[in-house]
Amino acid sequence: MQPPEPSRPALDLGSVDAPxxxxxxxxxxxxxxxxxxxxxxxxESAGLAVVAEHQTAGRGRLDxxxxxxxxxxxxxxxxVSPERVPLARWPWLPLLTGLAVREAVRRTAGVECxxxxxxxxxxxxxxxxxxxxxxxxxxxxxxxxxxxxxxxxTTRDELPVDTATSLVLEGATSVDRxxxxxxxxxxxxxxYDGWVAAAGEGLRSSYASACSTLGRRVRVALPxxxxxxxxxxxxxxxxxxxxxxxxxxxxxGAGDVVHVRGGGTDRPA
Ligand code: BT5
Numbered sequence: 001m002q003p004p005e006p007s008r009p010a011l012d013l014g015s016v017d018a019p020x021x022x023x024x025x026x027x028x029x030x031x032x033x034x035x036x037x038x039x040x041x042x043x044e045s046a047g048l049a050v051v052a053e054h055q056t057a058g059r060g061r062l063d064x065x066x067x068x069x070x071x072x073x074x075x076x077x078x079x080v081s082p083e084r085v086p087l088a089r090w091p092w093l094p095l096l097t098g099l100a101v102r103e104a105v106r107r108t109a110g111v112e113c114x115x116x117x118x119x120x121x122x123x124x125x126x127x128x129x130x131x132x133x134x135x136x137x138x139x140x141x142x143x144x145x146x147x148x149x150x151x152x153x154t155t156r157d158e159l160p161v162d163t164a165t166s167l168v169l170e171g172a173t174s175v176d177r178x179x180x181x182x183x184x185x186x187x188x189x190x191x192y193d194g195w196v197a198a199a200g201e202g203l204r205s206s207y208a209s210a211c212s213t214l215g216r217r218v219r220v221a222l223p224x225x226x227x228x229x230x231x232x233x234x235x236x237x238x239x240x241x242x243x244x245x246x247x248x249x250x251x252x253g254a255g256d257v258v259h260v261r262g263g264g265t266d267r268p269a
Contacts, residue, residue, distance in 0.1 A: 006168065007153075009177075010071065011051060011177055016181055016182045018186070019189075020189060022049065023050075023181075024051070025051045025052075026051070026052045026053070027052075027053050028053065028056060029050075031058055031147075032051065032147060033134055034059070035077070036048060036050050036078070036079050037134060037145050040079055040143050046079050046081040049076060049079075051074070051181060052075050054070035054071070055068055055073075055149075058075060059147070061132060066130060067160040068154065069158050072154045073150060074177050074180055074181055075149045076147070077146065078146040078185075079144075079145060079146075080093075080143065081141065082196050083142075085196055086200055088200075089199070089237070089238060090133075090200075091253060092203060094118050094119045094131045094132075094133045094239075095115070095118060095211075096203055096207075097188060097191075098210070099206055101113070101131070101184060102114075103183075103187045104183040105150070105180070109172035109173060109174055111123060111128070111171070114211070115207070115212065116257060117213040117214075118241070118255075119132065119133075125163070125259060128151055128164075128167060128170065129148065129150040129151065133146050150184075151164060151165065152177055152180065153167070154168070154169075204235060204237070208235060211235065214232050214234065214235070216260070217229070217231050217259075218231070218232045218259060219257070220256065221258075223255065228243070230244055230245040230246075231244050236251050238251075240252055
């Protein structure tokens with residue numbers, strides 16, 4: 001027997017209460033990150049939030065793709081300009097966004113997530129949401145586009161990879177994307193405002209308690225092609241992942257992390 005078709009109502013902007021944000025909904029867009037970056041280069045100021053009902057060429061990191069059927073996901077990009085935060089601390093943006101997604105998903109859908117450094121939101125070991133932060137130069141100075149994709153009513157057959165999941169598949173108590181959007185904007189604003197006020201500090205302990213990478217044995221593919229095996233031990237002041245391979249510690253600014261099975265709690269001393 002075929003599973004029933006999921007119900008996928010349109011977003012209802014009228015009921016989104018998002019102080020400080022100018023929210024726009026596009027029926028279709030290749031990529032909300034590309035759209036917001038273009039607006040920023042043309043002079044748009046921080047506070048723009050763009051949601052696409054259907055994203056047709058969603059982007060992941062390193063030219064990878066982000067695939068979502070119409071109205072099955074929340075795909076949104078936010079324009080921010082944290083001028084008061086030193087550039088070295090900007091790598092905290094995807095991490096703080098992960099904290100906001102995790103909190104919004106818990107509140108709206110009742111689903112518990114964990115964060116995999118740097119940009120994955122997981123239920124167990126499956127990815128329910130991804131984050132892509134891109135720096136953009138505007139006439140008024142540097143800004144960042146914060147892109148978030150959350151799988152909401154996506155069915156198993158529609159998910160592009162076996163390692164993905166969606167809120168409905170994880171037993172969500174609500175799959176209302178409008179509520180999720182409102183909550184996500186509120187949680188992001190709370191975290192972001194606190195971070196800017198603290199000049200880019202103050203998130204390490206909240207992040208550490210939400211991040212399932214810490215304490216795990218990991219394999220990390222580095223941007224230069226190198227791969228390393230180590231234990232993830234910390235996140236430093238600049239949002240870098242600190243790993244220990246038994247000989248030395250290294251702080252990584254970028255990379256693809258795989259949580260190695262059975263790598264439970266063996267933190268080196
Ligand atoms: C990410 O990249 O996880 C960042 C995803 C960001 C998407 C948002 S949606 C709004 C905004 N506009 C955009 O154009 N992008 C942002 P990465 O860590 O590189 O993961 C990409 C990989 O995740 C792909 O290579 C697939 O293996 C997998 N993947 C693709 N679509 C997925 C999905 N819907 N759910 C889970 N995994 C997916």
